[in-house]
Amino acid sequence: DTGVSQDPRHKITKRGQNVTFRCDPISEHNRLYWYRQTLGQGPEFLTYFQNEAQLEKSRLLSDRFSAERPKGSFSTLEIQRTEQGDSAMYLCASSLPGPNEKLFFGSGTQLSVL
Amino acid sequence: DAKTTQPPSMDCAEGRAANLPCNHSTISGNEYVYWYRQIHSQGPQYIIHGLKNNETNEMASLIITEDRKSSTLILPHATLRDTAVYYCIAPSGGYQKVTFGTGTKLQVIP
Numbered sequence: 001d002t003g004v005s006q007d008p009r010h011k012i013t014k015r016g017q018n019v020t021f022r023c024d025p026i027s028e029h030n031r032l033y034w035y036r037q038t039l040g041q042g043p044e045f046l047t048y049f050q051n052e053a054q055l056e057k058s059r060l061l062s063d064r065f066s067a068e069r070p071k072g073s074f075s076t077l078e079i080q081r082t083e084q085g086d087s088a089m090y091l092c093a094s095s096l097p098g099p100n101e102k103l104f105f106g107s108g109t110q111l112s113v114l
Numbered sequence: 115d116a117k118t119t120q121p122p123s124m125d126c127a128e129g130r131a132a133n134l135p136c137n138h139s140t141i142s143g144n145e146y147v148y149w150y151r152q153i154h155s156q157g158p159q160y161i162i163h164g165l166k167n168n169e170t171n172e173m174a175s176l177i178i179t180e181d182r183k184s185s186t187l188i189l190p191h192a193t194l195r196d197t198a199v200y201y202c203i204a205p206s207g208g209y210q211k212v213t214f215g216t217g218t219k220l221q222v223i224p
Contacts, residue, residue, distance in 0.1 A: 042214030056210045105157030
């Protein structure tokens with residue numbers, strides 16, 4: 001299967017700990033997005049990359065959050081000093097840019113901060 | 115990006131057509147309408163998109179009104195596996211400005 005994969009699928013952590021999530025996009029896709037989704041809400045944009053360049057960050061992305069895509073392939077999203085409010089599903093999606101841009105999502109990482 | 119409005123929930127009998135409406139009255143001439151769906155505990159899945167002509171693929175049909183202010187996603191023969199949240203969005207200039215909103219929760223009933 002050559003879809004978008006995310007790891008881990010679930011993460012339970014204690015408040016104050018750091019966590020890191022990984023996303024492997026579809027190989028030929030040069031755009032990669034991170035979204036956050038809480039229960040009953042749709043996905044909310046966090047940040048996106050075109051190749052290795054991080055082009056935009058949402059104001060939702062506080063200074064505790066950092067994302068990288070070092071060689072324009074996989075990406076990591078790190079949350080430092082986690083808070084209970086960070087509990088959510090973190091979704092990654094990849095795409096090819098253009099007027100018919102379609103997002104291909106991974107299954108997400110469910111984060112629970114205790 | 116155009117704001118989209120969808121009903122929060124709908125029911126459909128299994129085997130019948132599911133017609134999911136979406137209002138996008140502020141859509142501009144070059145903005146596509148996209149539909150995604152999200153089955154519980156999975157990431158959203160692309161269904162279909164269109165600009166002004168009606169579109170059909172193996173999953174669904176998309177009917178866009180002539181004035182482009184609204185559209186309808188049609189699942190011709192709904193199955194239990196079509197139970198999901200359906201999102202209608204208009205991602206002009208990229209998905210970084212899109213608000214997915216809460217979508218329409220479609221329940222297919224046996």
